[in-house]
Amino acid sequence: MDRRAFMGAAALPIAAGLAPAFGQAAWPSQNIRMVVPFPPGGQADLAARPVAQSLEKLLGRPVVVDNRGGAGGAIGNTAVARSTPDGHTLLMTLSSLAVLPEADRLMARAVQYEVDHLVPIARVLADPTLLAVNARAPWKSVADLVADAKARPGVIPYGSSGPYGTLHVSMEMFATNAEIRMNHIPYRGAGPALTDLISGNIQALASAPGVLKQQVEAGTIRVLANFGAERIPSFPDTPTFRELGYPDVEFYIWAGLFGPAGMPGAVVTKLRDTMKTTMADAEVRRVFDNAGSPPAYQDQPEFAAFIASDSARLIRAVRKIGRVEGG
Template structure:
């Protein structure tokens, strides 16, 4: 993980940039970090240590504000419409690039479009894991899918909402395995995990951060990964690709955005702040403990990454079709 030379030079030269706040003055006021889901989900797990690091850098409060609703659409749109002054940023999940396409399936204008958001920094990108209660009867992926085949629609799984980052991977698996699962959407990954732990549902596709403590304490079992390679510490967990499900690969990523019209000098300071945060020992330790790997990509590199993911997942959304 290397911070680009451009980020470093941008941060050093900002004080001289026309119209920019002096380095010692930025941001001068609290910077709100919006998470479009309730506490406890992957975006929240990533946002909190990063926000704490930004507070130490900037010496202002960086409160994490949870704005759940509509699978993340409400919180994402609030940042898209926010003043472009650097004082409001979004810690988004990968679903940020999917929700506008999903809205079009309903024949309605999206609450926001991607060109209203400026990519600042990708922070993490983790393969999704299939988690079930430790008391569940399935010890392997094969047992889970065989049961789903015998009992169409009888195995409920939770998600963070229709077309969300926790819904799409399960839809991909169900289509590839030719099984029918019962989708139970919630307003975020935190409530979806609570439903799994409380026995309301029997499966969940999740980023590693939220479920890691419950896997360690023996409450949850991981049956499979949507990644390309085995995960450190969970090497025994098979990937869906290794089980013959070609193309069933999904990563839940967390990245920071600002309103699109944010001036470049301010955006440069924001990017530099995130670049420093991912090298902060406290952030690295927190995300490592949560099982999330830092995958830092700044500005244009993040924009290219997100655009490629949007194009790939648009096909998944179209395959799922309209959910009434």
């Protein structure tokens, strides 16, 4: 585990509580901007919109979702990490949060932000990714796809949310363990990648259940496998990679709310309390359940500990994958 990126994660609640107050004005004193570092249609966007609507009602100020995609999520993550820590700029981001600084180091690039530049507020969703293919593709199973990929190395195109983003890492984890090579096509987010999967411009995509469910029901895509440790209620007939003989292929795409480090402790506390109310709201839970991504709420202390452990696992996976073409 990289100490610069992750040792601060568990201490973030303490650091936030020691932050100096920004004057005496009541918070929020202006509109709140919730940055989603991906285009509409992906897991972070799915998490952000019901949460933003609830926060707006509870806080009495507009909460504007700002989709700022690019670089696998790094552009939006960096923008919030560098923003004024007054509680009026928030971030709804994914598990790639911890991977992207490590990818910068791996690729010998300047690191744009570290995890401890952001303070966790609450986890919202936590789903295993699913491996989906175009419904017109010939593969009816993972074994079919692996056999074809071995016969045509580097040919079958798959999409991702950007280099070393959540969807890229999960697919490279699969490819590494299956000893195959596919053609990585990066997009600015899962939404555009899903559009091209449906049209047939790419042939495979790993994404969250809530992102894929409607298209599976419409018959435009087919799901072959589940990256989780066990089957999920929204896709009960989809086997896990563990069941298929790939015990090391396990990946979860979580979404959580963050703010820039240094926010006043009173603001962090109010955000935590508001998120607790939001995630208990029946309408918010109904939206997530209907999308096939049930709520997976964690308050700040549990979420910070979860980030530290999940990040360590993902960094090990990225280091094992190493430098990849298109990274």
